[in-house]
Amino acid sequence: MFIGMSMTGDVVTVGPETGILAAQDAMVRNDIRHLPVVVENGILVGIITDRDIRSAMPSTMLSGSERAALKGRLEAMKVKEIMTANPVTVSPTDTLEDALLMMQKMKVGAFPVVDQDGKLKGIISVRDLMRAFVTVLGLEEPGALIGIVVEDKLGQVKKIVDAITELRVSFGSVLVARVWEEGKRAVFPYLLTSNIAKVKNHLRELGFTLLDPMEWYLDRLPKRSAEDETQTKEGKK
Amino acid sequence: MRRTGLLFDQRFMLHETGPGHPESPERLVAVMRGLEDAGLLSHLIRIPATAAKMTWVEKVHSPKYIHSFEEACMLDLGELGCADNAICMQTFETALLAVGGVLNSVDMLMEGKIDNAFCAIRPPGHHAEMKEALGFCFFNNIAIAARYLQFRWNIGRIGIVDFDVHHGNGTQHIFEDDPNVFYYSIHEHPSFAYPGTGREFEKGSGPGLGATLNSTILPGQGDDEFKPKIQRDLIPAFTEFMPEVILVSAGFDAHVSDDMSDVRLTTECFSWLMKKIANMADQFSGGRLISILEGGYSIDVLPELIRDHVQILLDLN
Missing domain, CATH: 3.10.580.10 (CBS-domain)
Known part of the structure; x- marks a missing residue:
């Protein structure tokens, strides 16, 4: 560009x-x-x-x-x-x-x-x-982002692109995070489809590991202390 | 008990989307099974489905788009724009029937023949833009209903609540500049879900600034995160706006059993929300409320969700 x-x-x-x-x-x-x-x-x-x-x-x-x-x-x-x-x-x-x-x-x-x-x-x-x-990320086009963790080796993105293309789904963009965890990369395709469940299920069937955003942010939320928990429960009573 | 209308027509099943497509005719079978098994059908006043007049569809959609949709169906092209928007030769007529049925429900509501209504229709509408089919949606049913309320029934303030797990981009964009239609949506956070719009900073534009409001739910979150957002955002906004009629984009795909999203609401949470909406309709709108089906793809839980939804409209609880 x-x-x-x-x-x-x-x-x-x-x-x-x-x-x-x-x-x-x-x-x-x-x-x-x-x-x-x-x-x-x-x-x-x-x-x-x-x-x-x-x-x-x-x-x-x-x-x-x-x-x-x-x-x-x-x-x-x-x-x-x-x-x-x-x-x-x-x-x-x-x-x-x-x-x-x-x-x-x-x-x-x-x-x-x-x-x-x-x-x-x-x-x-x-x-x-x-x-x-x-514009390049396609953020203004309707779509959804998914995350896939792959081995850090050649040809992984091609497999993902092929698997998604099989479903006749178009790409808004594909980002590759080279730094993820040891020996892994994370691939983030932004897909121009609302039928995201179909894509996820297809990728899982093919053996891909999908990034679970819940796990990612729940791990990083500040933990509540045991004391807070007791107070909340008592408050509910 | 309230006089609740039901819009359903066997012809809504004629929109075939092909094998494996989540927006299937079986959804309506599940919806009707829920109502029948709970013995609710005899309490409901049936609303007829008739093809909408093109003048009303054109209040929202461009004639060029309408024509291309009709042509794609006539030529049996199989999809409109992309594979999401699967069509068959009957899709155009079915979509017109759905819009027409919704407009009939508006007429019956405004003529005082019913107190509120549930529209069990296909195809859904809230993603449809003025000039584009998106996310299984072709005609924006709820937007056309709102325009009809404005132009045919001179309603000054219309409140839309959209609780489909996906943001209603079409509805938001159509009314973005309009201070007289308040669009509220609660949905999965746009960084994780289709269509990627409906961020909390989107609040309308021009004269409509402040008449759009979005609440977002992160994946994995459920009732405990959902309910406080409704209390914090929707209730005060509608209390201030005081809609004369409330329209609901009723999508049931935020349910924990629905694999179209990672939001995890319980069946009870949908009832909790619907009671809040019905209370607001009683408070501000003389009870006038029309609920229009959007998404919701779990055939297993749709029956109970729809049963509870319609029971609240009937005020049977």
Whole structure:
């Protein structure tokens, strides 16, 4: 999946000479947290975030008169003074996986997307990535998730896919959790069917071990103490 | 005793889904056996099933979808959209009869001929979207009934309670923007069950914000988790909304013996809930209540579940 397909293309921008109060206003009005800074021909020169602006604001610890004194300075302050110049960018042909890993590594919330000439093409943010992964997981299509524990060896997912396909059931997505328990993997097909009992029974008949969500979360619930139990019983009397 | 209507017609069995399909004609055989063995049939006022007028179906479904459904049946394509939605040549007529029967029950209720009704119909409806068949459902029976109450009978506030173990995505989406139809559903948590909608943060949209409410039950949980959620969510919501008529999407697949879900309700819990709903109907709706069959696939327990359900409607307990 390429960034060009999932980025926000219609992007709100500011110029380096824009006042920071105007930039803040643009963020609030559009409910966004990042503004690419561009010059003529859409060439990207920086990015400014809501955090940059908040850092530039006078502290609430200051008295009213001290804050008022700084008001004039704030009104004159320009985007170029506090923006991140030459920010890290991505290209429309980079992938969503690239963006995801870069965000994790650099702890950045959004990257401007530019072409080879440095011209702004869009922005890709955590929100865009979340939307893309909701789509990829098929979460907005009616279906149901099942979990199957398999040996950590080649060909297991194929067997599962074949067994489910035999029943003429379509897949929304298949996730494989590589880390489950020693020597095991967990496979989570999201299936576009309401007839989930049929699928489960078929898989059990073929010898697959289905993950029991009850066991999983009951094991992890905080245990009630014997004292609580007695109190509840007495309460019922 | 209340005057309770019963909608059932042998022709509801003509919708054949093929071997191994859980939404089978045998479900209705089990339903009727439960009523007969308990000697309830003589107490019930029969509601006739007649084909619904297309104008009412079109209040919910797009003409294009209706046409494609009809065509798929005429051509005997075997399924609509996917294998879940098995069809035969009679499915379209059967679905129209089911909707028409439900609308007849609305008329009899509003004309004061009955106090409440149970509609033992197939195919079920609550998954059906405006333009799509889903989860064994083709026409959204309860949604069409609600629109009919609004447009034919000028009812201002309609409350829908959906206790099928699966979320009624179709019904929710159809009324999402409508502040005058309150949709409440309690179902297995969408991360574990079809159709994956009905999360607790889904509360309606636009003018309908606040008129949708979902309670979710994790797999493996039963009466002890179910009852407090009804008390916490449904009762206060309906007390505030004060529906003039209550419609129920009655699905019985949250029963511990039903393998379509991992929710584990007892037979008693279904009665407990139905009594709460009937009490609310008495309190807010002049008793006006129509219960419409959705899911419930355990042929063994359907008879007792339906018997108890209808006994509560009749106020025999």
